[in-house]
Amino acid sequence: MAKRFDTLLVIPTYNEAANIPQLLRQIGTQALPLDLLIIDDNSPDGTAQLAETxxxxxxxxxxxxxxxxGVGSAHKEGFRYAIQNNYAAVMxxxxxxxxxxxxLREMLSKGSTSDVVVGSRYLKGGGLPGWSLPRRLLTYAAHRLTVHLLGIPYDCTGGFRHYRTSLLRQIHFDGVQSEGNAFLIELIFQISRRGFSISQIPIVINSRRLGxxxxxxxxxxxxxxxxxRLCLGRMAGNRS
Ligand SMILES: Nc1nc2c(ncn2[C@@H]2O[C@H](COP(=O)(O)OP(=O)(O)OP(=O)(O)O)[C@@H](O)[C@H]2O)c(=O)[nH]1
Ligand SMILES: [Mg+2]
Known part of the structure; x- marks a missing residue:
């Protein structure tokens, strides 16, 4: 892909054939200044071929x-691509x-004033309607736990984010050990500890539509x- 815009939108996919055409159409209709990178892990349902069309x-x-x-590894791949291809920001x-x-538009605009923007379900105006009660409780418990144990008030498990590439060049994201949702928690924890500016926008998250x-x-x-593990590291760091 010839680089056209300064922001790269990275979408990790695994078996998303039921969603990807409509998602790409909806992104396309907004005519935003974004280049798109899909990172597909050989989805058996043919997501990659569909996206390529x-x-x-x-x-x-x-x-x-x-x-x-894994999702964490897909994020790292996207970050590396953005750095190698001189993008100013990654979503x-x-x-x-x-x-x-x-x-996307709001996040893109907020991204011009902070190092990271996180989409948050827990701000006024955000939420998780349509989620089952057990899934909602699980997510909320995970959120409270990260707020208390890690001291960071963000929606840590969500993957809807905007990063300045200058920040990604400074943090050692390849060294983030965790995978899956844990990757997202560890990454935002490290970013926050390094003192980068993090802002949030409220988002309503729907439960997955299909697939x-x-x-x-x-x-x-x-x-x-x-x-x-991060909490123990934090406590040890505060003591020394
Ligand atoms: N490249 C890649 N993408 C993945 C992998 N696992 C999940 N994804 C994608 O990462 C995104 C988040 O994964 P989801 O399966 O939606 O995870 P979740 O939101 O925690 O859980 P559900 O929505 O309930 O499935 C989606 O776009 C997935 O298709 C993977 O191993 N590799
Ligand atoms: Mg999901």
């Missing part, structure tokens, strides 16, 4: 990886309509373990 319509590249390497969003393309949920018990445990 849009590459004549927008500045869009699809990176096809050999297998399911990330999910492909399942959890993150509405309607918020299967990939959240698992392992994923939840991994996030919990990461929060504990």
């Amino acid at each position: 849009f590459s004549n319509e927008f500045p869009l590249k699809v990176i096809r990886r050999s297998g399911k390497l 990330t969003m999910d492909a399942d309509f959890a993150h509405s393309p309607e918020y 299967e949920s990939k959240i698992s018990r392992t994923e939840i445990l991994r996030a919990l373990k990461t929060v504990c």
Whole structure:
């Protein structure tokens, strides 16, 4: 893809054939100054091929990886691509309509005044309507836990974000050990500890429209373990 704009929108995908055409159309109708990068992990449902059919319509590249390497790893791949290709900023969003393309414009504009912008369900005007009660409780508990144990008031598990590439060049994101949602928690924790400016916009997150949920018990445990590890590191750091 020839670079056309200064911001790269990275969308990790795994089995999102039911969502990707409509998502790309909705992003396209907004005519935003964004280049798009889909990072697909060899989805058996043909997501990558479907996405590629849009590459004549927008500045869009699809990176096809050999297998399911995880959301964290897909983010790292997107960050590396943005740095190598001199993008000024990177945005990330999910492909399942959890993150509405309607918020892209606001996030893009807020991105001009802070190092990171996080889409938050927990601000006034945000929320999670339509989510099942257990999923809502789980998400809220995870949020309270990260606020208390890590001391960061952001929506840490959400992947709807805007990063300045200058920040990504300074933090060692390749060294972030965690995968999945835990990756997003660890990354924002590290960014916050380094004193970068972080702002939030309220977003309403819908439950995934189509396709299967990939959240698992392992994923939840991994996030919990990461929060504990970071919290212990934080306590040790404060003592020394
Ligand atoms: N490249 C890549 N993308 C992934 C992988 N796992 C999930 N994704 C994508 O990452 C985004 C977030 O994953 P989701 O499956 O929506 O995870 P979630 O929002 O925690 O859970 P559900 O919405 O309930 O499935 C979506 O766009 C997925 O298609 C993966 O291993 N590799
Ligand atoms: Mg989702």
